[in-house]
Amino acid sequence: MTELDEALTYLRDCGPEWGPGVSNHGPMAAEALVRLGRSEAVGRFVSDYRKMLYRDAPVRAVAIDGANWRAALGNMRLLGDWNAFFRDRLAERPWREVLAHWWPRLLPGLPAGGGHGVIRTGHAVRALAEKETPERVDELALGLGYWAARYQEVPGSGRFLGSRSVTRVWGEVPKLHTRQGIGEIFRIRLEALYLQPDFGSVVDEVAEPEDAYELLSVVTRLAAHGYLTDNHEKYMGFVHALTVPAAVRLVLGHLPVEQHLPSVAAAWQFTAAIRSVYGTGHREPAAPVTPVDYETLTDRAVATGDPHAIKYVEACRREDRTAPDPIYAVVATDWIRRMEDGTWIE
Structure with a gap:
């Protein structure tokens, strides 16, 4: 065994x-x-x-x-x-x-x-x-x-119905105008999305992609950039905005091809929902983050004993290997630092 x-x-x-x-x-x-x-x-x-x-x-x-x-x-x-x-x-x-x-x-x-x-x-x-x-x-x-x-839906069709890029639509995800359910229990906060009537119509504006895997990479990059520069209230929310689409990637190759686009659409819908309920807006990072290599990040994640540290480093490394971008190592480094010094709750 x-x-x-x-x-x-x-x-x-x-x-x-x-x-x-x-x-x-x-x-x-x-x-x-x-x-x-x-x-x-x-x-x-x-x-x-x-x-x-x-x-x-x-x-x-x-x-x-x-x-x-x-x-x-x-x-x-x-x-x-x-x-x-x-x-x-x-x-x-x-x-x-x-x-x-x-x-x-x-x-x-x-x-x-x-x-x-x-x-x-x-x-x-x-x-x-x-x-x-x-x-x-x-x-x-x-x-x-x-x-x-625990099945839970959020507003939106779960399909690509528009003609716009996911990056452009990301910039227009509406901020949820209530603090109802703010906290670490995501399902309570996500339920409040039904108080934001334009969320579903906005996320549906994304055009159907030619490559489902490639769009997943765009979504995880957006989540990483959002973690770093979005005017959000919970770092933890933006950690999961990346790990959820990254988890969908783990399954796509074992599904019939006709299920690929709906799966990526659902992943995009979730990541946009996290931005709506915990973020939107723009801020500059508090200080430049110098990324650390993944081997060192792994050692530090293991040392924390925290599952979020372990899972986030692994997901960022995997997404970086799939579609290389320095942002993944940057956010993984910042998250590990926050786990170590206790500032992740900010």
């Missing part, structure tokens, strides 16, 4: 959230550590992280099936039923078939758990693509189950 499989086994009885509704990042960060070449750090990380998690045993209330699954979406009380549902599906059919069948059904609710449903699913898919084990299959079931139970 690999370090990752052992970690997934150790964390299996922990629920997908802890504290005041904060997502459990343990499985995602463990997989990211492996990708960063730090398998030897997985055991120590999960042992420390496990101490803050709950031991959950979700109740079974409803038998979810082909007739009632839509009505069960977004009902966290049915988490146990959703987990069982996807475990059954994955026991019946190959994981890629289950993924291709359910991905488009869950996609409109991509903001589930502040995007952590799709992030957890993305890490599980990458792990499975490398090696299929019972532990990784089960992790995919838990990722999909969390996504379904």
